[in-house]
Amino acid sequence: MARTEKPDERVVLAGEYVLGTLDEPTHKQAELLLTNSLPFKRDVWFWERRFARLGLRLRPIEPRMAVWLSIRRRIGKGRVVSRGRHRARLVKAWAYLATAASVVLAVVAVREAQRPPQTTIVRERIEVPVVAPVYVAVLQMKDAPLHWAVSAVPGTRQLKVRADGEVPATLVGQDTELWLIGDAGPVSLGVIPQSGEGFGTLPQGAMLRSGAVLAVSVEPKGGSPTGSPTGPVVSTGAVVRVS
């Protein structure tokens, strides 16, 4: 490929390759070159880095949670921890917990505010006992400055939930209910407060694990009468293991 002997030509070819304007045979040649020529590879990286700006200046859009569930299913294949090992870890964790002090952990969640259109990082400090695997999630309301911090320590089936922020008018006179979105559908973790602290309960058989999705729905007073979310889902968030 005589074209690539001159640096200018090589840079242009790299730019065309990154943009995707080359016809198929030339694109394939460029791909081959990419594996053989470090200078060409560097030129390609140069354009990839620079043009990324075009891709990242779009207004963020939250994907549906089904996408995450599919990804998790695909990457999680063959990585199941055996029950025996898990139990051993829990026992060990409890031994540590007996003497554990507390630490403060920071959890990061993303929320997409409707206006202004930008991604905001919510940093939530959650106090949890050290050592045992601890799972947390921060659920930010989609269009209101209210969020819930959820934390769970294995060994109990309790979830600590703390609400922070302003309760929007849309929630007045209504309850908010927390759900674990499992493969078989949503499982209620209980009605949660809109201010201050409260507790949810993980039902028998339901497990929190990294990547699990939690959701908050608006329900009539006393919680969903049907056992499934009946009102709008106002927040979703992924569970993250923090220790």
Next chain:
Amino acid sequence: MPPSTLTPAKDTVPDAAPGMGRLASLLDACKRGDEDAFAELYALTSPKLYALVLRILGTRSLAEDALQECYVRIWQNADQYTPERGSPMAWLATIARYRALDLLRRRRHDGTAYDDADGESEVEDASLGPEDEALQSEGLENLDECMQLLAGEQRDIVLMAYYHGYTHSEISARTGNAIGTVKTWLHRGLIKLRDCMGAA
């Protein structure tokens, strides 16, 4: 500076911006198979990447497929990330765009009609989020300034190619310009951009 040297010292990525440091350490944990880190990486970055693949593909179902492919690829290839490839966010956006273009080309190849109703003018400028601070620290925001130096038709070609993956001949067909003219415009445009960004 000889034009062949496209990686001056200023392009190497300092671990300065907090958002970027977090993404870099999450990617690092993903290399070791840490699924928790991957979940957090997804939570932090998926709205940006979804916006990009949706912009390229135009429909939700295709965009969701592309996003899925993209994150599976990220999980499998996290060890291929090096700072030389840009900030973590830039690298993730590159992967997302290539996955979206793959899908788009497959559909075009299958003869499935693809009608991009939206024009280039719909690209929305959003203010930089914290995770984008890395882009600023790399000086990447000067792409916008450098794009302004291009003639209108050069800029249009770059944007058409970036957001739609059009080839020279497709751009020629869409703009009504001869393919040779399209190639020349793009060639000159890329050199101008390289000179502007490389020298900045």
